[in-house]
Amino acid sequence: MEPSRNESFPSMKLNVGIIGLGGSWETRYAPALWSLEDWFHIAAISDPIAARAEQLLCGLAARGPAPDRVDGFRSLIAREDIDAILVLSHRWFGELPILAACEMGKAIYCADIFDRSCLRNSAWRRHLLPKAESLFFPELPLRYIPATLRLKELMATSLGRPSRLRCILRNRVDSLATHPDPEMAIQSLLHHVDWCRNIVGYEPSSVVGLAHQLESPDAGDDPPDDRLMMDLDFSVAARPGTGTMAWLRWEGSVPASWLETENSLEPIDCEVTCDRGSVQISFPDKLVWMDAHGANSEYLDRDWSVGEQMFLQFHRILTNPGLDTNSLKDCCRAIAIVQMAARSQKEGRRIWFEEEFCE
Numbered sequence: 253m254e255p256s257r258n259e260s261f262p263s264m265k266l267n268v269g270i271i272g273l274g275g276s277w278e279t280r281y282a283p284a285l286w287s288l289e290d291w292f293h294i295a296a297i298s299d300p301i302a303a304r305a306e307q308l309l310c311g312l313a314a315r316g317p318a319p320d321r322v323d324g325f326r327s328l329i330a331r332e333d334i335d336a337i338l339v340l341s342h343r344w345f346g347e348l349p350i351l352a353a354c355e356m357g358k359a360i361y362c363a364d365i366f367d368r369s370c371l372r373n374s375a376w377r378r379h380l381l382p383k384a385e386s387l388f389f390p391e392l393p394l395r396y397i398p399a400t401l402r403l404k405e406l407m408a409t410s411l412g413r414p415s416r417l418r419c420i421l422r423n424r425v426d427s428l429a430t431h432p433d434p435e436m437a438i439q440s441l442l443h444h445v446d447w448c449r450n451i452v453g454y455e456p457s458s459v460v461g462l463a464h465q466l467e468s469p470d471a472g473d474d475p476p477d478d479r480l481m482m483d484l485d486f487s488v489a490a491r492p493g494t495g496t497m498a499w500l501r502w503e504g505s506v507p508a509s510w511l512e513t514e515n516s517l518e519p520i521d522c523e524v525t526c527d528r529g530s531v532q533i534s535f536p537d538k539l540v541w542m543d544a545h546g547a548n549s550e551y552l553d554r555d556w557s558v559g560e561q562m563f564l565q566f567h568r569i570l571t572n573p574g575l576d577t578n579s580l581k582d583c584c585r586a587i588a589i590v591q592m593a594a595r596s597q598k599e600g601r602r603i604w605f606e607e608e609f610c611e
Contacts (some may be wrong), residue, residue: 255541261470264571266335267295269328271349273304274341274363281340281363286315286560291567293590296320298328301343304479326351329356336570340361350380356385361566365390365583366442380580388580389566394447396561397536400554402525403451406541412449412527417498419444419522438590441480444522446586448484448498448508451524455585456484458604461593479503 274281285292294312296319299305305321312318322328324327325345329337329352336359339349353360394400407414421440445504449455464479480502487495521532529543537552569575 257438265291266570267293267333268316268336268338268361269298269322269331269334270294270338270340271298271325271328272307272339272341272344273299274300274343275295276363277308277340281338282558284563287557287560288563288567289315292563294319295333296322296328296331298322298325299341321487324441325462326352329353329358334358336361336566342367347380350388354380357387359387359389359570361389361391361563363391366394366439366587369580389569389577390489390580390583391562392443392446392450392582393558394443394535395450396565398554399533399535399537399539400447400451401554402539402550402552403531403533406529406531407451409524410543411529411531413496414524414526415496416522417448417451417496417522419448419498419500421500421502421519422519422521422537437477437480439484441500441502441590441593442586444500445482445484445524445589446582448500449582449586451496452486452488452496455484455606456498456589457489458485458602459483459589459593459596460485460602461596463594464599479596480593482590484589484604492602515568559582 270375285294297305297307297308298321309318309321310400322331328334329349337349337353338361339353340363342349342364350360350362421437421444458480460483461476462481465477478599482498484498484500485492485495486497487493519534520532521535524531529541531539531541533539536558537554538550539552540547540549542548565577568575589605592605
């Protein structure tokens with residue numbers, strides 16, 4: 253349940269160090285941290301682009317004591333006055349700040365988690381999981397968007413458990429001549445697989461993957477996939493097809509003009525069928541839900557932005573260690589599922605998950 257801004261709850265201020273500002277600092281992270289200044293104090297910053305770091309320091313100085321600019325992320329992590337690390341960009345340092353923070357026992361907020369190719373290596377995951385599980389908070393924004401939070405409220409109060417989930421992931425392009433980006437497809441699937449796991453509340457038992465290659469004379473000898481499909485079965489392994497099912501479809505080349513024509517209906521991103529009704533979701537803040545009493549359309553407005561909610565959740569797990577929240581294991585499981593869907597496509601069969609498939 254999302255807290256109200258008028259609700260009072262404990263706010264122990266944490267000293268944080270920022271590693272890598274990234275391209276979303278001005279639009280996403282800075283506004284969230286400014287509004288949560290009772291929860292977080294930026295004590296130090298490490299960014300390889302000196303001019304950008306200095307510009308940020310000047311802006312922070314106008315708000316109060318300016319943080320220190322630290323040369324080298326290891327020096328920042330080692331500081332005793334730093335309670336937690338915000339890794340907001342991995343462009344320059346890759347996975348090294350994560351490993352260093354784990355070795356020094358510092359909690360980590362990790363942005364763009366599925367953009368870290370190192371996590372797609374099973375050996376690296378096995379190496380990192382024991383060290384980072386209790387200290388690592390991955391950024392999973394689909395869990396915190398208004399439509400997701402409202403869906404969970406409806407499931408808990410009136411609609412009941414989900415039985416079928418259908419997600420359509422559209423990659424908007426300028427024209428059909430634009431080739432799909434394989435990396436964008438993988439990241440989109442990873443976020444939506446995690447979303448399905450989070451909504452259902454437990455792990456799938458098997459997956460089937462399908463792919464369709466781009467048919468274009470200029471695509472070359474190895475054309476990219478322009479459609480990817482996944483079928484997740486959350487049934488008990490001994491009784492496939494009897495439990496909750498999730499279908500995910502990624503479409504790599506959907507011209508934006510097709511989705512933005514005048515008087516067109518807003519495209520549905522996800523549809524969830526529950527025990528006592530169904531919900532159609534247009535991310536991030538619109539849904540239509542139906543039950544025995546009729547249909548209801550909601551355009552959602554929340555007190556907290558998605559960025560604020562993720563930082564607040566990070567604060568909560570540091571001040572309440574027993575709190576159950578998203579973790580590195582969630583990310584590893586989503587990655588393993590997408591990798592096994594690709595294996596399913598290659599081998600032409602359903603892939604069954606072992607008990608510890610995340611490793």
